[in-house]
Amino acid sequence: MKLSTKVAELTQIIEPAVTACDVSLWGIEFVPQGRKSLLRIYIEALPEDKADGKQVTIEDCATVTHQVGGVLDVHDPIAGEYMLEVSSPGLDRSFFSAEQLHDYIGQTVSVRLIHAIGQGSQKRRKLTGELVSIDNNTLVLNENNEAVSVMLDNIDKANLVYQFD
Template identity: 45%
Template structure:
């Protein structure tokens, strides 16, 4: 995912949020032959339909054509975050406290790069840096938000089957 302060994230946020959607995250990755894909994840309180993705794609495409933030050819994809929703922004970690998540760290912490557990929320460490509080492996982990390579919800399939 693109950092919160990246040009692509800020540009997508300026388009998506005034339309009434939540920007969940932005991915940009290279494919073979010099082409790339720009994937935008959106959400809405009533869920996201194909029509929603098409509408956002159309609006965002126009802004991207004018702003031209990416060199070369790229494909734009707009999608819902899915059941294993990525957690990217600080507010995601506060909002989904109590849910099971899977995190991957950019570097090992106490010999671990991957952890699964219950998200306790967002806190702050010495110096005011945000930390993700996670209950995993019988203890509480305070993981610097900046140290997370990725974080995703672990879907509760039983709850999803019986809303």
């Protein structure tokens, strides 16, 4: 779950602007698409506000869009045209750091790996299961009643799998 150099640079520029809008930065996706790139910013209610049941609103997204747009105009870190999107992470949220996963132990997550794990014909790059534990180097999923350990530096993408009650 390593950030690209470009996303790390954008995070340094964008995070203070997002925080100034009384929300927190959940993550950034930057997708270069030829002459027009896509910059998607995910915002979350501040932890103390989430405890009170506050959610991200459309007004929060509009405020962050305006604030971040101004900051990006000044710093100009993206060559060419780009489209800016701001939203909440949603029910099937992507995880951008291992620290974010700690709050989701006991829930179902899906991970896509950089390098396949397993033996022979059982090698796989996609896993889905209950997040059992996470430490500095490894996460453990319970997939079909089997504990599967995954090195954090082998995770390309991780998402929460929304479960209907």
